[in-house]
Amino acid sequence: MFQVISTYIRESQLWNSFFRHGPPRDRRTRVMVVMSNLFLHLHPVAVRRSGIRLSFTWCMGGLTFFLFIAETISGVLLMFYYRPVVEYAYSDIVQMRSALTLGIMREIHRWGAHAMIISIWLHMMRVFLTGSYKPPREFNWVVGVLLLVLTLLMSFTGYLLPWDQLAIWAITVGSKMAEATPFMGMNGPGRELLQLPGGIPLVTANSDAKFLLLAGASVGAPALLRFYVLHCIAIPLAVSVLIAVHFWRIRKDGGISGPM
Amino acid sequence: MVDQTGIMTMAETGSWVWTTLATAAGGTMLDGFKQFVNEWSVPQISLPLFFMPIFVLSIVLYRKWTKPIWFWPGLIVFTIVYFGFIFLDPSYAAILKKPDNVPISMMIYGTVFCLWMALRQAAKNDHSLETGQPLVEEGREDKVLCWPDLVYEELIAMVLCTALLIVWSVFLKAPLEAPANPAGPPNPSKAPWYFLGLQELLVYFDPWMAGVVLPGLIIVGLGALPFIDVNPKGNGYYTYKERKFAIWTFMFGFVILWVVLIVFGTFLRGPNWNFFGPFQPWDPHRVDKLTNINLSEIVYVQTLHRPMPESRLVREAPGLLFAAFWLFALPPLLAQIWPLFKRLRYQMGFARYYLMSFLFVVMMLVPVKMAARWLFNLKYIIAIPEINFNL
Numbered sequence A: 001m002f003q004v005i006s007t008y009i010r011e012s013q014l015w016n017s018f019f020r021h022g023p024p025r026d027r028r029t030r031v032m033v034v035m036s037n038l039f040l041h042l043h044p045v046a047v048r049r050s051g052i053r054l055s056f057t058w059c060m061g062g063l064t065f066f067l068f069i070a071e072t073i074s075g076v077l078l079m080f081y082y083r084p085v086v087e088y089a090y091s092d093i094v095q096m097r098s099a100l101t102l103g104i105m106r107e108i109h110r111w112g113a114h115a116m117i118i119s120i121w122l123h124m125m126r127v128f129l130t131g132s133y134k135p136p137r138e139f140n141w142v143v144g145v146l147l148l149v150l151t152l153l154m155s156f157t158g159y160l161l162p163w164d165q166l167a168i169w170a171i172t173v174g175s176k177m178a179e180a181t182p183f184m185g186m187n188g189p190g191r192e193l194l195q196l197p198g199g200i201p202l203v204t205a206n207s208d209a210k211f212l213l214l215a216g217a218s219v220g221a222p223a224l225l226r227f228y229v230l231h232c233i234a235i236p237l238a239v240s241v242l243i244a245v246h247f248w249r250i251r252k253d254g255g256i257s258g259p260m
Numbered sequence B: 001m002v003d004q005t006g007i008m009t010m011a012e013t014g015s016w017v018w019t020t021l022a023t024a025a026g027g028t029m030l031d032g033f034k035q036f037v038n039e040w041s042v043p044q045i046s047l048p049l050f051f052m053p054i055f056v057l058s059i060v061l062y063r064k065w066t067k068p069i070w071f072w073p074g075l076i077v078f079t080i081v082y083f084g085f086i087f088l089d090p091s092y093a094a095i096l097k098k099p100d101n102v103p104i105s106m107m108i109y110g111t112v113f114c115l116w117m118a119l120r121q122a123a124k125n126d127h128s129l130e131t132g133q134p135l136v137e138e139g140r141e142d143k144v145l146c147w148p149d150l151v152y153e154e155l156i157a158m159v160l161c162t163a164l165l166i167v168w169s170v171f172l173k174a175p176l177e178a179p180a181n182p183a184g185p186p187n188p189s190k191a192p193w194y195f196l197g198l199q200e201l202l203v204y205f206d207p208w209m210a211g212v213v214l215p216g217l218i219i220v221g222l223g224a225l226p227f228i229d230v231n232p233k234g235n236g237y238y239t240y241k242e243r244k245f246a247i248w249t250f251m252f253g254f255v256i257l258w259v260v261l262i263v264f265g266t267f268l269r270g271p272n273w274n275f276f277g278p279f280q281p282w283d284p285h286r287v288d289k290l291t292n293i294n295l296s297e298i299v300y301v302q303t304l305h306r307p308m309p310e311s312r313l314v315r316e317a318p319g320l321l322f323a324a325f326w327l328f329a330l331p332p333l334l335a336q337i338w339p340l341f342k343r344l345r346y347q348m349g350f351a352r353y354y355l356m357s358f359l360f361v362v363m364m365l366v367p368v369k370m371a372a373r374w375l376f377n378l379k380y381i382i383a384i385p386e387i388n389f390n391l
């Protein structure tokens, strides 16, 4: 009975439009599985045994990627219930905490973000300690450094969104640094050098590096909107593109590194 | 079935057993110990006398302590002490149990564990290199199919990670404080934890250094790393012997100047960014006297017993000279007198060497300034507040 149904399904047009080959039980179909699936196709068909040992990569790059996906999914769910406006932001989070439908989604998103930062650091440490940034992988290391910076910025911009005391003061402390940028911050060394004739300063509270970051002289409504857009759209898009480059380059550089 | 209340009572029983034992062993001894730790955990003592020695020994003795017979018991003892004090001290418990501090514990464990795995394989490989045996990672042509080997591995990692994330999220609610109040900063105001190493540097440097120049150079330095490390060895396998300088420099930056400073910033910095030992309650009214003085004052007033010079340039001449020496004279000097740098200068060529050594001396400026603060109460090497230029 089971046989009949399973043969019926396997021979249906629907099934065959999904799967182009039999189950991955022998060498040929196992190769096919990886080649014919867009996502699995990120991998090479065959990999060095020593390269995929857990003790070599610690799977940290993979986990960073997985956490990025988990953040994307939980983040989209949170976006349905959150408005990046000073009047609503905080109360939306309060409601979110009590709304049963969302359950632990906010927790997943917050702790997942912390975990992603730890895993990206450990990934970098592993790549460093195996010397995997050496030729031919220099370029991919630089892509990685950009990913690191963007991941930290993604976390930083997200920190503001709950609009509670923790949020605005953490961002205030963080963005205070921009104020001290040499030449470009209103309290930075050398900003007097940038003056219009007649002694009109070019770098003021309303035109310095911090203003660029916060869209204001302090953390307020425009900063909330700016951080929201950066956090939900701009940085994740850039990260996605760079991850694609990163993965593509891993393969072009000859797969996971190993002794020559 | 262990439900949440079950865990609570277990923890309570544990705490009761602990306290009873501790009292039996003499509460005064414990208090003495706590006081000792509180006093000795200040950065000027614990960094040079505790964290640095551990870091140095962990690399120098990498072949010894990474043996499972040392590592696992060590990890267990560390865990018992690290979490045990939750039951013995309310201030410590408050720090460790704060939801936003849980990642710090994970970072500590992750770094220790990963460093162990890396150095253990490095020890094995270095032994193999000496005796001409194959490396752990050997086998260029030894390939397996991606399905099932790699895909299953990834699947398992994903499932475990999901499980951890769900458990974490069920037991710890994401914090939410009072609504934002632009007029009422909390004390202390802290940046997100992953930037607290930089915030800790604000004790020693002005924001333009701690918040802009140093992080900028970290990014530049990381990006430049593959281009300045010209050592062809150690590509694609764990080793220490073949790339000692690279490992010392990178790991000093990561472990000491990044991870340890984050631990200070999150666990041990309280109101007004004052330092509090792990067993010290955060007293918001404690006022720490700041008696730091500038290099110009040390030179002119304390050493030469003269009044401060009128001219800004003369006043700051000692600091300017020092900075010029440190940034521009030290790199070529090191290439002359330090055999290691002499060799690097020869191997790397002009541009690579000067980029590397510039980044190196700037990084070393951080511990040097810290030490000068602790030893001489040095505030600024160069202080020209007129143009916000204080170093």
Ligand code: HEM
Residues within 6 Å of the ligand: A057, A059, A060, A061, A062, A064, A065, A068, A120, A123, A124, A127, A132, A133, A137, A140, A141, A142, A143, A144, A145, A147, A148, A151, A243, A246, A250, A255, A256, A257, A258
């Ligand atoms: C969003 C962040 C990142 C993701 C998702 C990611 C993902 C990955 C994955 C899945 C691998 C395969 C091997 C492994 O898991 O270790 C890998 C390799 C690599 N990653 Fe990343 N990575 C990220 C950030 C970084 C950073 C911050 C660096 C360094 C600064 C870096 C440098 C490299 C290099 C050089 C390789 C090749 C290593 C080899 O062939 O052995 N990546 N990355």
